Amino acid sequence: MKIGLIGGTGGMGEGFALRWSFRHDIIVGSREAQKATEAAKIYTKIAKESYGNRMTGSITGGENLGVTKSSDILLLSIHYQHIAEMCTQLSKQLRDDCIVISPIVPMAKTGTGFVYIPLEEAKKPAAEIVADNIPYRSRIVSAFHTISEARLKNISESLDSDTFVCGDDRDIVATVNNLISEIAGLRAIYLGPLSITYQAEILTPMLLNSATRNKIKNPGIRIV
């Protein structure tokens, strides 16, 4: 499968590229093609050192719009404030059958700790803004909000955690669940349709407040 990572030069992008390149062809996206190509070279070196000959995928880089055209799956590894502008641009290049994943957490740090922006500022959840700006709501899946970047990037580590998943089409959710299960120790927990994505997104500020106030490093969530 060809997996495009919009904003793939950032921390989460690196983690997803390293994890999924074991089996899939990853295209790291950036606003600058050269930045993406350089990141792809670095990620390839790390992945090959770890996986050796067992690696059947690849990592290349390109400008975000070109990446969008080539992708079966597109993961939006960008921040909340950039969703509307980025998705408006991408939507013109998006293939009809492309699945779009939003791991985006609308979060800010205030004097009281980490807060969920839609609740504080009466704004929409991240995946709802994605849905407002790309044509196919049923092809959007919201997931990965509580995954620690540091642990995702450490490919020798099992994540030993769950991630909540929201989406309207169960077949499309199943495809994303398969990708989730390919990340060692990560389990997908289906939460419901995209309209309740806020329940998944809001967990991250809660998790980070609990971590910082109780000195827990790189926390995750597990349903027992």
Ligand SMILES: NC(=O)c1ccc[n+]([C@@H]2O[C@H](COP(=O)([O-])OP(=O)(O)OC[C@H]3O[C@@H](n4cnc5c(N)ncnc54)[C@H](OP(=O)(O)O)[C@@H]3O)[C@@H](O)[C@H]2O)c1
């Ligand atoms: N970090 C975590 O532990 C974590 C965990 C769960 C979910 N998330 C979510 O995952 C997403 C990515 O997080 P991250 O930590 O990887 O972020 P990051 O390291 O800051 O990377 C985000 C990428 O966004 C791109 N970007 C910057 N300004 C932009 C703009 N104006 N328009 C379009 N793209 C722009 C940059 O790529 P170029 O400069 O190359 O274009 C950058 O590499 C966020 O929504 C975050 O809430 C993060």
